[in-house]
Amino acid sequence: MILAANFKTNHTRKSTLEYLETLDGFSNTCSEDSFYIFPPATALESSSAHITIGAQNAYPIESGSCTGEIGVAQLNEFSIKTVLIGHSERRHVLGESLDLIKKKYDFFKEQGFTIFFCIGEPLEVKEQGVDAVMAYIADQIEGIDLSYENLIVAYEPVWAIGTGKSATNEDIAQIHSKIKKICDKPLLYGGSVKEANFKDIVAIDGVDGVLVGTASWDVADYISMIKSAK
Numbered sequence: 076m077i078l079a080a081n082f083k084t085n086h087t088r089k090s091t092l093e094y095l096e097t098l099d100g101f102s103n104t105c106s107e108d109s110f111y112i113f114p115p116a117t118a119l120e121s122s123s124a125h126i127t128i129g130a131q132n133a134y135p136i137e138s139g140s141c142t143g144e145i146g147v148a149q150l151n152e153f154s155i156k157t158v159l160i161g162h163s164e165r166r167h168v169l170g171e172s173l174d175l176i177k178k179k180y181d182f183f184k185e186q187g188f189t190i191f192f193c194i195g196e197p198l199e200v201k202e203q204g205v206d207a208v209m210a211y212i213a214d215q216i217e218g219i220d221l222s223y224e225n226l227i228v229a230y231e232p233v234w235a236i237g238t239g240k241s242a243t244n245e246d247i248a249q250i251h252s253k254i255k256k257i258c259d260k261p262l263l264y265g266g267s268v269k270e271a272n273f274k275d276i277v278a279i280d281g282v283d284g285v286l287v288g289t290a291s292w293d294v295a296d297y298i299s300m301i302k303s304a305k
């Protein structure tokens with residue numbers, strides 16, 4: 076199972092290091108799982124044997140003039156080769172266009188990065204039914220090379236992210252099976268995954284893991300959630 080934790084704008088460098096130390100002790104007892112942590116840019120670290128560190132965002136440049144962004148040179152300092160692209164907060168809050176997302180995708184693919192590519196529909200699209208959802212997703216993956224060997228896809232309905240309201244198991248099963256037909260890559264679910272629904276969600280056919288925000292920020296709670304499915 077792939078267990079990815081997105082810290083968003085939470086944790087400092089100090090608290091991230093403490094978190095990683097605690098998680099490391101647990102993750103090395105879970106040989107069948109892959110752990111990924113996406114800390115904020117100020118808390119980037121090198122990966123350990125059991126935990127891969129990824130960047131929540133990076134600009135598609137080696138280095139240069141792009142105020143407020145980080146590029147490959149900054150990631151190289153920590154040997155980071157994993158990046159999140161297309162997260163709904165980057166798309167909808169920071170206004171990243173399909174075009175910029177594709178540029179990032181192509182650039183980091185060229186660099187051989189493992190790419191966590193996030194897709195998912197807003198509420199008004201979900202309310203129009205499953206065909207509308209799949210049409211929306213088709214737009215998000217237009218021009219994206221889905222055959223890329225280091226691709227991990229995360230289906231994260233926008234209306235479920237950070238709201239406490241997860242998609243139903245039926246919704247997840249249905250959309251995952253449709254995405255799997257167009258993209259045969261590891262497929263994560265994200266959006267209000269928490270201890271109360273974790274075990275059921277990871278048991279759904281076509282769910283290869285989870286991308287967790289809020290419920291990952293406290294390491295003891297995160298470990299307890301993962302243990303609940305063991």
Ligand code: PGA
Pocket residue numbers: 081231235236237238239265266267268286287288289290
């Ligand atoms: P959430 O966030 O678990 O807080 O809903 C998930 C995500 O944004 O990846």
